[in-house]
Amino acid sequence: MAVYEPSDDSFMLARTVKKFARGKVLDMGTGSGIQAETAALSKDVTSVLGVDIDREAIESCRKNIPNGIVSFMKSNLFSEVKEKFDTIIFNPPYLPKGHDGIEDLALIGGKRGWETIDSFIRTAGNYLNTNGKILLLFSSHTDKERVDQIIIENMFEAEEIARKRFFYEELFVYIIHRNEVMNDLEKLGITDISRFSRGKRGLIFTGMKKKQKVAIKVKNPVSKAIGRIEIEGRWLKAANKNNIGPILLHASPDFVVYKFIEGMMIEDFILSKHKKDIKMVLKRMLEQMRALDLMRVDKEEMHHPFKHIIVKKGNLPVLIDFERCHVSLKPKNVTQFCQYLTNSYISNLLAEEGIMIDRERLQSNARTYKGEQSDENFQVILDEIDNTVPKKSV
Ligand SMILES: Nc1ncnc2c1ncn2[C@@H]1O[C@H](COP(=O)(O)OP(=O)(O)O)[C@@H](O)[C@H]1O
Ligand SMILES: [Mg+2]
Structure with missing residues (x-):
């Protein structure tokens, strides 16, 4: 040169x-x-x-x-x-x-x-x-x-x-x-900050706090949506009380800091794991959806949650992205997740792993639950996952 x-x-x-x-x-x-x-x-x-x-x-x-x-x-x-x-x-x-x-x-x-x-x-x-x-x-x-x-x-x-x-x-x-956010993060003892992903509304950074990897969500300066970061902080804190979501470490109007989740996105998980593990994760997901329904919060987008469920080691699914959460008297988390399980792409993917979901029955059970969000009606949905025996060929 x-x-x-x-x-x-x-x-x-x-x-x-x-x-x-x-x-x-x-x-x-x-x-x-x-x-x-x-x-x-x-x-x-x-x-x-x-x-x-x-x-x-x-x-x-x-x-x-x-x-x-x-x-x-x-x-x-x-x-x-x-x-x-x-x-x-x-x-x-x-x-x-x-x-x-x-x-x-x-x-x-x-x-x-x-x-x-x-x-x-x-x-x-x-x-x-x-x-x-x-x-x-x-x-x-x-x-x-x-x-x-x-x-x-x-x-x-x-x-x-x-x-x-x-x-x-x-x-x-x-x-x-x-900028001020970077200086604030430094004051909180967060080091090695580097950009991880760009969303429409938020920017995700990773960093280190002590020896722990953290995710930092900051408003995308280009986005016009207001108050999203505050919503994320408020609802993540509430969700954490039910063991849902990555553990929140700091929340401010300009950014939230929470634990980074090492794992696989839900659909990669389904593609690479076996029936027993997948069933366990789906049931745990449904239980989290139920807990959110009981909290009277709609997380939104749970009928296409592929970017918002990360599965940790030990078959532990973690929900992320709470910025669209809002109070609702009839939350749709469980029913939307059922919609996801019965869409043709996912039900085929599950079928390939030997998990045969009776789509019509699950849809009908979801409708019943929608009419009355009771423990009994939820249990019937949960049982669907266990009752998924391979269909006998005729
Ligand atoms: N705690 C976390 N651990 C690991 N990855 C994360 C975490 N939080 C966010 N991400 C990654 O960043 C992406 C965007 O995060 P998200 O909260 O959906 O923000 P937005 O939708 O505003 O871009 C996620 O799809 C995921 O890949
Ligand atoms: Mg998102």
Whole structure:
């Protein structure tokens, strides 16, 4: 890989480094070392570490930049970085693949240009002190909206501090800091935060609290739904009293923290386990549905719960996602779950495992239960699962 001479973008970023770098500085993807060298000249800077994936670049920086407070190390993004910093500088590869026929890894940021920025931002918070700042440069070729989204979806906030047009592209420099939620989570002792999944309304992160893996649900800043996180916290707490749902650890209007569930999604479980285990899980699910009915809460969507039941070791199904919960005098949890068991896809899947559900009978029992949600009527439904003997062929 070629070692690059600094160009326009480097000089533009260096001007902001001069102004904003302070304390302990990390120069990510240091290349020629220009940002590291610039930072080291500031009286507000105490030390500088420059890292790059390219060994030649690191060797040449070590030779050419003999400043006593600067050191260099080979690292693929944060792979070898073990400390936290006050300032992280990043002039990333930001061009989309095939841009102007360029193939060089030091310039191409992935198929669409922003992928390297995404990988960087995903874990950057773990290397940034509470009031730390990131200085990030990118170009109009990078998809600015996407960069903005990546930043807010990883619990950061950004401010544009420089913008300049160079012939066919415009360059931007952002100063980025952790948002309030990330700082609040840190105060609660949660570390190693990293994004896990993106839903329509919520963003799920994982983290560590003491030695326990936790899930963190935060409102998706893009979503217009209001109050969902509060509902999640309130109902999860209530459900926990009946041993339902992952154990809630913290709830605030902006986020909830609960135990991470290691396991299999319900349909993967059905596909990979045997009759006895599946029956046990289905019965336990029905019992949880019954408990929710008795709580007079509708969880919603229990007729297609495939993303919301995780089965832990020991055949223990755990329900997740309580943000649609609402009070109801005639909750539909049991009946919706029966609907799920009798849909043709699931009943065929179960039949392949030797669990023959009499669809008409279960539907009729569910209707009876719907009319009167009594223990007796529920028991009849539960018994259906035990009575599922393979049909005799005629
Ligand atoms: N406690 C948890 N343990 C493991 N995975 C979880 C947990 N909470 C959520 N997830 C994962 O995140 C996904 C989305 O969570 P969910 O609560 O349904 O939020 P949303 O529907 O808003 O995206 C789930 O389908 C599941 O894969
Ligand atoms: Mg969901």
